[in-house]
Amino acid sequence: MxxxxxxxxxxxxxxTHLEFEYVRRLGHVIDAAGPPTAPLRVLHLGGGAWTLPRYVAATRPGSGQRIVELDGALAELVAARLPADGVGLQVSIGDARAELERLPDASVDVLVVDVYAGARIPAHLTCVAFVRAAARVLAPGGLYAANLADGARLEFARAQVATARAVLPELAVIAAPAVLDGRRFGNLVLVAGREPLPLAALIRAAAGDPFPARVEHGRAVHRFAAGAPVVTDRTARPSPVPPPGFFGRPDRRAP
Structure with a gap:
């Protein structure tokens, strides 16, 4: 916490135990990103307690993984209290966008964006320039996966899809039906790439999860983003503030 x-x-x-529902959906993206057990080059913007990097190391041994975490004290705490010895993680302390812009072209197979300052995504990670920087480092067939949070009219999430679509033509959104329908605040996972996405695998995994989700793609995802603006550095805003009690809800965690 x-x-x-x-x-x-x-x-x-x-x-391999992924507790939070949105982390499970990011795990589905990792699972679908290549042949089972095949190593991947994964960049994690936002490390948290290194939950997904541990998952990748267990399910895809030999993967090259880099974590970018702004909070150096948090990284030290995780290393001391929740060690991941022998996993081979490279941890960098710094701003996610600044570190991303230093990476070589086509050097990443999967880029996971899960950066929150407290409960909100920082504004400078929501704009089209950030997505362009992400697209530059993606290898052919690479996947961009971002954890978003929104509710009600989903204005923030819709703008994020429109922004990603301005750079990466293939898109999908994974979320609980109640979130996609605007009936409650929650997490949405945006998946994007230059080449066709592994939709069949994502749909199958999302439907069979303990917290079933819907995968919007094709015309549905274009309708989802219809009329939403492409976010620029000038217009960027942090993600919405979650409602009180949101992070204490039991349906955010898997049984």
């Missing part, structure tokens, strides 16, 4: 906001859940005895 950070300032009362749930940040990460780690099972040191079973790194």
């Amino acid at each position: 950070v300032d009362g906001t749930a940040q990460s859940h780690v099972d040191l005895t079973d790194p």
